[in-house]
Amino acid sequence: MKFLFTFCFSIIFSQVVVAQQKPYQDEFAHTFSILARDAETGEMAVGVQSHWFSVGTAVPWAKSGVGVVATQSFVSKRYGYEGIELLEKGYTPEKALNHLLKQDQNKAYRQVAMLNNDGKIAVHTGEKCVESAGHKIGDNFVVQANMMLNDEVIERMYDAYKMNLHLPLAERVMSAMHAAQGTGGDIRGKQSAALVVVSSEKPKNPWDDRIIDLRVDDHQNPIKELDRLLNVHRAYEFMNKGDVAMENQNTEAALDAYGKAEKLLPNNTEMKFWKAVALVNSGDVKKAVPLFERIFSIDKNWQKLLERLPKADLLNIQPQALNYLLEL
Structure with missing residues (x-):
């Protein structure tokens, strides 16, 4: 009888242990996110916000010419890392996602979406x-979203994206993210966000993979x-275009940029400083x-920097003209 009791208790206990295997060691990035592809340019993007620190280090995964992934809820980064690898090997998003789900005993706690370079999509909640x-x-x-304040969040994200197809992909x-937050968003509030955009083609240099890579950690x-950072990013894109135009001796195009x-x-x-430098060089x-x-009226340190530029071949100016600028 004692043996039978012990045997039965062991079976029951083992079942309880199995039932209690939950992904509590995983990152708790409950959140809303969007994966999208521009049908004209082929660019792909991931946008995400969460009431969790540094969500951009866990949820969004992307690779130019391959696809994008967002893994959230109880986050398993394996879906991001191996998901991108599988897509690169030619797996469809559906096949890649199913392959990873079959190996995950905690798939009931996962929320994952994948989108590939052809615009094919797979998602699991x-x-x-x-x-x-x-x-x-x-x-x-x-x-996709979980732990939202209400059921309207997903619908509003969906509608907002469709209503703004005239905008660049990142915007x-x-x-869609603004619409999600405006409808209530994460029931816990807000803390971090991220935006990643990649190209439809693999870059010549792998370190040039991401077109946009912005994070707000806390x-x-x-x-x-994130909106502010995207605006800064766009401004520096124009600055870079202006620099290239100056190198090509196209002053008109440079000043426009x-x-x-x-x-x-x-x-x-x-920006004003380097524009002025470009004018001098032209x-x-x-x-x-x-x-x-x-x-210089704002900060005299810019004057000191200007003085150092000729030695670094960043300023082409006669000594007399430089002295005049340094005395302004």
Whole structure:
């Protein structure tokens, strides 16, 4: 009898242990996210926000010419890392996701979406994801969320993305994230956000893989801050275009690009400084003078920097003209 009791207790206990195997050691990134592909450019993006620290280090995964993945709820980074690997090997998102789900005893707690370079999509919302949880697939995009305040979050994300197809992909994704937060978002609040955009083609250099890679790790209003960073990113894109135009001796195109950058960041002193430097290098010191005057009135350290540029071959100017600028 004692043997039988011990045997039965062992069986019951082992079943309880198995039942208690839950993914509590995994990152607790309950959240909303969107994966999207631009049908014209082929660019792919992941946007995510969560009431969890540094969500951008766990949820979004992306690779140019391959695809994008968002793994959330109780996060298993394996879905991101191996998911991208499988997509690169030619697996469809559905086949890749099913392959990983079969190996995961905690799949009931997972929420994962995958989108490949062809716009094919696969998504899984486990039955143990905290409500409100779900997903919705559109044409070249998918939205997913768990632990939301209400059931409207997913619908509003979906609708907002479709209503803003005229915007660049990154801004389109941001519109969906704003809609999600505006409808209630994460029931716990907000803390971090991330935005990643990759190309439809593999880059020549692997370190140039990401077109946009922005993160807000800890902020009272992470989506608003992510918006600000995206605006800064766009401004520096124009600055880079201006620099290239100057290298090609196209001053008109350069000034146009610099002007667009300044409209996006009117209070950015550094942009004004390098625009003035570019004018000097193009031989137009006269146009650069009023710019330098305003810059130096803000901070004399810019004047010290200007003095150091000729030695680094970043400023092409006669000594007399340089001395004039240094005395402004």
